[in-house]
Amino acid sequence: MYVYDEYDQSIVDARVEEFRDQVERRLSGALTEDQFKPLRLMNGLYLQLHAYMLRIAVPYGTLDGRQMRMLGHIARKYDRGYGHFTTRQNIQYNWIKLADAPDILAELATVQMHAIQTSGNCIRNISSDQFAGAAADEVADPRPWAELIRQWSTFHPEFTYLPRKFKIAVIAADEDRAAMRLHDIGIQLLERDGVLGAKIFVGGGMGRTPMIAHEVKDFITADHLMSYLEACLRVYNRYGRRDNIYKARIKILLHEIGVEAYREQVEAEFAAIRDLGLDPPLAELARITAMFKGPDFDADAPDTVDRSDPDFAVWLDQNVAAHKQRGHAIVTISLKPIGGIPGDASADQIDLMADLAERYGHDELRVTHAQNIVLPHVRKADLHAIWTALREAGLAEANLDLISDIIACPGLDYCSLANARSIPLAQKIGERFAGRQRELGELKLKISGCINACGHHHAGHIGILGVDKKGTENYQLLLGGSGAEDVSLGKITGPGFDEDGVVDAIERVTDRYVALRERGERFLDTYRRVGMQPFKEAIYG
Amino acid sequence: MVDPITVNTNAGETLLRFRDDVVHDEPAVTLDAFLGQTNATAVRLEAGDDARALLPHLGQIALVEISFPTFRDGRGYSAARILREAGFEGELRAAGDVLVDQIPHMRRCGFDSFAPEKPVDAATLTKLLALYPQPYQKAADARVPVWKLRHG
Ligand code: HEM
Ligand code: SF4
Numbered sequence: 055m056y057v058y059d060e061y062d063q064s065i066v067d068a069r070v071e072e073f074r075d076q077v078e079r080r081l082s083g084a085l086t087e088d089q090f091k092p093l094r095l096m097n098g099l100y101l102q103l104h105a106y107m108l109r110i111a112v113p114y115g116t117l118d119g120r121q122m123r124m125l126g127h128i129a130r131k132y133d134r135g136y137g138h139f140t141t142r143q144n145i146q147y148n149w150i151k152l153a154d155a156p157d158i159l160a161e162l163a164t165v166q167m168h169a170i171q172t173s174g175n176c177i178r179n180i181s182s183d184q185f186a187g188a189a190a191d192e193v194a195d196p197r198p199w200a201e202l203i204r205q206w207s208t209f210h211p212e213f214t215y216l217p218r219k220f221k222i223a224v225i226a227a228d229e230d231r232a233a234m235r236l237h238d239i240g241i242q243l244l245e246r247d248g249v250l251g252a253k254i255f256v257g258g259g260m261g262r263t264p265m266i267a268h269e270v271k272d273f274i275t276a277d278h279l280m281s282y283l284e285a286c287l288r289v290y291n292r293y294g295r296r297d298n299i300y301k302a303r304i305k306i307l308l309h310e311i312g313v314e315a316y317r318e319q320v321e322a323e324f325a326a327i328r329d330l331g332l333d334p335p336l337a338e339l340a341r342i343t344a345m346f347k348g349p350d351f352d353a354d355a356p357d358t359v360d361r362s363d364p365d366f367a368v369w370l371d372q373n374v375a376a377h378k379q380r381g382h383a384i385v386t387i388s389l390k391p392i393g394g395i396p397g398d399a400s401a402d403q404i405d406l407m408a409d410l411a412e413r414y415g416h417d418e419l420r421v422t423h424a425q426n427i428v429l430p431h432v433r434k435a436d437l438h439a440i441w442t443a444l445r446e447a448g449l450a451e452a453n454l455d456l457i458s459d460i461i462a463c464p465g466l467d468y469c470s471l472a473n474a475r476s477i478p479l480a481q482k483i484g485e486r487f488a489g490r491q492r493e494l495g496e497l498k499l500k501i502s503g504c505i506n507a508c509g510h511h512h513a514g515h516i517g518i519l520g521v522d523k524k525g526t527e528n529y530q531l532l533l534g535g536s537g538a539e540d541v542s543l544g545k546i547t548g549p550g551f552d553e554d555g556v557v558d559a560i561e562r563v564t565d566r567y568v569a570l571r572e573r574g575e576r577f578l579d580t581y582r583r584v585g586m587q588p589f590k591e592a593i594y595g
Numbered sequence: 596m597v598d599p600i601t602v603n604t605n606a607g608e609t610l611l612r613f614r615d616d617v618v619h620d621e622p623a624v625t626l627d628a629f630l631g632q633t634n635a636t637a638v639r640l641e642a643g644d645d646a647r648a649l650l651p652h653l654g655q656i657a658l659v660e661i662s663f664p665t666f667r668d669g670r671g672y673s674a675a676r677i678l679r680e681a682g683f684e685g686e687l688r689a690a691g692d693v694l695v696d697q698i699p700h701m702r703r704c705g706f707d708s709f710a711p712e713k714p715v716d717a718a719t720l721t722k723l724l725a726l727y728p729q730p731y732q733k734a735a736d737a738r739v740p741v742w743k744l745r746h747g
Contacts, residue, residue, distance in 0.1 A: 061741045064728045072726055075719075076696070084716075092667065093696055175667070205731040205741065211703035212676055212734065215669025280732070291673045292645075330680060332733050334742035341745065 055118060055418065056201050056345050058166045065208070066163045069170055073097050074156035081153070096214070098146075098172030099155055103470045108150040109172040110162060114182035114200040114224070115143030115421040117167075119412040122419050124165045126404035132158055137404065139389060139397045141461055141510060142221065143181050143421040144172055148468055170208060175216045177207035177287070181223045183231045184386075184422040187348050188430040190378040193245050196226035198343040199252070199276070202334065206280050213287050217294035218302035220287070221259075224252075233423055233537035235267040236260055236513060238304045239286060244273075251275045256286060256316070257308035260507035264543050265305040268313040270320065276339050278324075281332045285323035289316065348431070349416035355381025355433045366441050369452040372492070374437065377430075383437060385415075385429040386422065387444060388451040388459060392484040395477050396462045397425030406447045414440055423537075424461055424498075426454070456491040457499050457564070458484040461510050465503030465520060466527070472503035474520025474527035475553075482557050487564075494564055496576045498536075513537035515578045516563065517544040518556060529556040533563065533589055534581050545586060547593055559593045566592035598721060599709070609714065610688070611698075613707040619658040619686060639690075646674035653683045660710070663691035672704045679705035679735035695719050699727070705735035 058066070073093075080090040098109035110125070117125075125145055129137045132154050133147040140146055150158070162168055171178055180200045187195045203222060207213070213220070223234045226243035234240035240255035251273045258267030274282045293311075295301045308316050357380055361367040375384040387407060390396050399407070407427055411419045414436040420428035432440060444450040453459045460483060463469065465476030480501055487494070500514030504521075511517030517532035528550040535544030551559055564577070566589055571580045581589070599611035605620050612618070623639035624632070626648060637658040640646060649656065659678060661671040675687055688708035689701050695715040698706075702724070709715075733740045 059745075061729060061744060065731070065741075068727045072723070075722070079719075089666075089694060175669075208731050209700075209727070210732060211700040211730075212672045213669070214700055215667055215672065215697075217669075288673050288676075292670055296668060296670075327680065330733075334740070335746050337746045338742045 055116060056113075056197070056342060062205075063163075063166070066166070066168050066170075069097075069168060070156065070159045070163050073159055077152060077156050092174060092215075094155075095174035096171055096176060097155070097159070098144075098169035099150070099152070100173060102148065102464075102468050104468070105148065106150045106152055106155070107146055107148050107468070108155060108158065108169060109140065109144050109146040110167060110169045111172050111179040112143050112145060112167075112421050113204050114180055114186070114197050115184050115423075116182075116186075116197060117419050117421070118417045119408040119419070121165045121167055122408035122411065123405055124162065124167065126401040126408065128158055128161065129401040129404065136398050136400045138395075138464075139399065139421050139425050139427065141423050141425060141508070142179055143184070143423060144179055145421070148464075173219070174214075175218050175220075176214045177210060177216075177220045177222065180204050180207070181221070181232055181237070181423060183225045183227060184420040184428045185231060185375065185384055185430065186226070186420075187346060188377050188382075188384050189227055189229075190376055191229055192227040194226050194243055194250055195343070195346045195348075196224040196241075196243055198339060198346050199241065199243060199279070200224040201342050202276075202279070202339055203283070206283070206334075212284075213291060216287070216291055217296050218299070218304075220290075220304070228539060230537075230539040230541070231422075233510070233513060233541075234258075235541045236264075236510075236537055237267065239283070240267045246273055249275060252279060254282065254286070257305040257313070259303050259305045260510060260512050261303065262300060262505040262507070263303075263306065263309075264507065264512040265309065266541050266543065267305075268308060270313065270317050277333055277336055278328055280334065281328045281330070282320075282324055284327060284332060285320045288323050289319045293319075349418075351379040351382060351431070352433060353380075355379075356435050357381045359434050359437055363438070365452075366438055368492070369441055369450055370437065372452040372456070373454045379431075381434055383432055383434050385432055385437070385440060386454045387427040387429065387449050388453055389426050389449075390453055390459050390484070391448055391451045392453075392458055392488045393481050394484075396460050396480050399427075403447050403449060406443065406449070410440055410443060424455075424459065426459070453491060455496045455498060457487045457494055457497040457516075458491055459498070460484065461498075461500040461514070463502050463509035465501075465509075469503060469508075471506060472520065473522040474503050474529060476501045476503040476509055476520065479518065479529070479553055479556070482553065483560065486557050486561065494568070494577065496578075497564070499560075500535075510537060511535070512543045513541070514544060515576075515581070516560060519546075521550060523550065526552070528552065531556060531559055531563075531593070533586060534578065536578060540578075547586065547590055549594075562592045563589050597724065601717075608710050611709040611711070611715070611720075612686075613702065614686060616686075621658075623658060623660045640671075640674055642668050642670045644674070646677045649678065649683075650681050653678070653681060653685075656683070656685055658686045658688065659683070660688040660690050661706075663689060663693055666692045666694050666697060672701065675701070675704040675706050676735045696723065699723050703730065703734040703736045703738065
């Protein structure tokens with residue numbers, strides 16, 4: 055894991071001081087709310103329906119036990135005893151007092167954490183593959199590159215007042231576990247002639263106009279990565295639309311001028327700046343990479359697991375993935391208990407996960423974009439003990455990538471922009487399908503409470519979008535989206551439903567799927583083979 | 596220069612300047628006017644103007660004023676860097692809705708003169724300019740990025 059040196063620490067400490075001063079100026083009236091807003095937003099502080107919400111960065115979703123424990127402490131001391139893990143691998147708290155925010159940041163700084171650029175029209179927290187460093191299919195660990203980009207983007211003087219927010223994801227495997235092509239910039243590391251480099255995709259995003267990112271650069275090596283990204287961002291900063299907030303994302307710029315014209319402009323800009331010495335030396339990437347070397351694995355760890363406990367075996371099959379190291383495994387802890395709030399964890403649960411990481415997991419945890427937690431490096435021999443502890447804490451739901459492993463936005467319960475509730479609907483769906491979800495197999499369901507798409511509904515195998523129908527909550531159903539390497543955008547089935555209606559409609563869809571599926575087909579595969587029509591018939595008769 | 600000098604111009608503006616040469620008092624002309632007439636020495640760029648259009652003429656320009664219609668409009672940061680990266684050494688002024696918390700970033704992009712619509716608090720500015728010990732990235736100023744400190 056990356057460990058701060060004195061430079062990193064002094065920058066985060068300075069940020070705490072700066073923000074404390076800004077809050078004091080706001081409380082004294084020296085700053086108006088309008089002037090304060092972009093400043094607090096750059097520190098992840100939103101004004102929501104009931105209170106301030108604070109979003110804390112978990113760079114590329116990686117943290118250690120001590121940091122995790124701090125998140126539990128903040129939940130206990132400054133919030134109502136729980137936190138909410140988000141789709142961008144961060145955590146947020148929904149009940150924060152403005153006057154407490156500087157103290158929270160000061161506490162975070164003691165464990166090398168912060169809330170820098172977790173909101174606002176700037177480059178946001180860099181996201182990555184939650185299995186980085188543990189997956190057998192990666193060409194390299196993507197996180198050193200993500201850390202390099204984190205540093206470059208932190209307080210970037212030119213890109214703090216972009217037309218709109220800007221999200222970057224870095225992956226290093228063909229399997230895309232980070233929805234890379236639904237980011238403003240998606241980066242995939244690959245090897246060419248023995249050299250590690252990056253393929254750059256630009257212009258993906260969800261929101262009201264979902265788009266899949268286009269390949270803009272075939273291959274760029276690390277020694278010019280920063281100047282290339284700088285060129286990508288500069289073209290956007292200069293020409294991205296500022297007249298209409300709904301058209302301000304970089305995806306719209308690419309859509310309007312075309313990927314060819316955008317690429318040409320970036321290349322011209324890159325040619326002008328590539329030799330200005332903007333790129334850190336390769337020694338910096340090497341310094342960071344050394345910190346991600348990973349743990350010293352027990353080479354003699356036994357490779358077999360006792361499956362005689364049937365409940366344990368179910369969890370093993372669903373939530374445990376293959377590790378690159380023999381005798382080891384990757385555990386995903388589901389934060390989607392049936393009837394719970396997707397992504398929520400109590401302070402006690404957070405502490406327990408920190409304990410397990412320290413005791414069994416080489417002191418490492420990850421947050422996933424699907425709002426779950428990962429223990430990336432555990433010995434197979436410890437799996438039963440981990441599962442037992444998780445079960446006692448209500449964290450052993452065996453539903454990874456099943457229909458109840460739902461991504462849901464905060465919706466009408468917290469969000470002032472919402473048209474409809476997301477959380478109660480997620481709970482209802484979980485309850486309805488709990489008994490047969492394993493029979494349905496992989497089925498990613500995602501819910502957004504309005505067109506802003508915070509719940510990734512466009513990328514759900516089944517997506518649900520809350521809309522306003524003459525003052526009542528209504529839900530549209532979408533089928534066929536994916537945020538993975540087979541990325542696609544879902545299509546609306548037809549007229550919407552009320553809350554119970556949409557759950558019934560999903561049941562008709564899944565029944566039809568079971569009737570139509572061929573051997574080994576996931577729901578998404580069947581949908582792609584047979585198209586929308588059979589499902590439409592099943593839903594609307 | 597660490598702290599700005601406050602100067603009042605003939606036009607009655609209050610400037611915060613991080614340079615000690617004489618204030619250029621020829622009025623700035625628009626980009627179109629500048630490109631149409633060849634002898635002006637001061638230009639005002641609106642947020643959407645292309646700073647690159649000035650690059651062939653930098654030798655004759657003493658002042659470029661870049662307009663910030665609202666503090667949210669960040670186009671001027673890129674315009675400033677483009678001019679500095681091309682070697683412009685004249686006065687680069689940020690004018691309009693410029694807030695005190697933005698001035699440190701603007702300094703890094705190459706601005707060395709400020710004409711804020713509303714007065715900025717000098718004590719706050721001094722504090723903010725000294726706050727961050729070192730930046731992470733290289734920009735248009737002389738500050739040394741962390742990676743350079745780490746690796747020499
Ligand atoms: C409750 C307060 C929230 C508000 C007011 C809000 C607002 C918005 C808005 C306006 C957008 C559209 C932005 C655009 O397309 O430019 C958006 C997108 C998004 N939000 Fe939120 N959001 C909230 C909470 C959340 C939460 C809690 C999460 C994570 C769980 C989240 C994750 C996202 C994601 C992933 C997107 C899509 C980004 C994209 O288009 O690429 N938001 N949000
Ligand atoms: S999708 Fe809409 S309702 Fe849900 S959190 Fe985002 S803005 Fe709020």
